[in-house]
Amino acid sequence: MAVMDVVLYPDDPLTQKAEPFDCVGPEAPQLAKNMIETMDAHDGVGLAGPQVGIAKRIFVLCEPDQEPMCFINPEILEMEGREEGEEGCLSMPGIYAKNVPRATRVRVKALDAEGQPFEMEAHGFLARIIQHEYDHLEGILFPDRLDIITRGIVLQDWTEVRQELLSASGE
Ligand code: ZN
Numbered sequence: 001m002a003v004m005d006v007v008l009y010p011d012d013p014l015t016q017k018a019e020p021f022d023c024v025g026p027e028a029p030q031l032a033k034n035m036i037e038t039m040d041a042h043d044g045v046g047l048a049g050p051q052v053g054i055a056k057r058i059f060v061l062c063e064p065d066q067e068p069m070c071f072i073n074p075e076i077l078e079m080e081g082r083e084e085g086e087e088g089c090l091s092m093p094g095i096y097a098k099n100v101p102r103a104t105r106v107r108v109k110a111l112d113a114e115g116q117p118f119e120m121e122a123h124g125f126l127a128r129i130i131q132h133e134y135d136h137l138e139g140i141l142f143p144d145r146l147d148i149i150t151r152g153i154v155l156q157d158w159t160e161v162r163q164e165l166l167s168a169s170g171e
Contacts, residue, residue: 091141099146
């Protein structure tokens with residue numbers, strides 16, 4: 001297992017649409033494990049391939065006190081309801097927005113890390129994580145879901161935090 005480097009917004013491939021897996025090979029379980037370890041190391045609840053430099057349609061997530069899950073080639077089949085809630089992102093550490101709109105219920109199908117298909121329904125916080133991570137596969141980050149004024153404020157804050165982070169790490 002290994003902790004991977006997390007790509008910071010707006011570096012590649014974060015703002016690009018990720019490619020599907022043609023087939024889920026033997027490397028997929030190891031990739032999922034490394035992504036879960038990376039997510040845990042940063043106290044995150046979700047992490048998508050583009051955030052670790054892999055422009056492929058894969059994400060992992062973990063709800064508190066639950067087993068982590070891996071979604072490969074996910075498709076959102078149904079979305080229902082709307083509520084605003086707080087979100088952050090490991091690609092924009094230290095930045096949060098309170099009013100990110102998401103559906104309250106989603107139905108999603110995907111392959112697990114072994115390539116086995118599954119389908120599930122999620123509500124509330126889990127539904128929010130799934131939508132946030134799915135957006136990463138489309139090159140969309142949570143500020144893109146905000147109204148244009150709030151988005152501008154969040155991105156301005158991020159520009160400052162990013163500069164501090166990069167100068168602290170000697171880049
Ligand atoms: Zn994110």
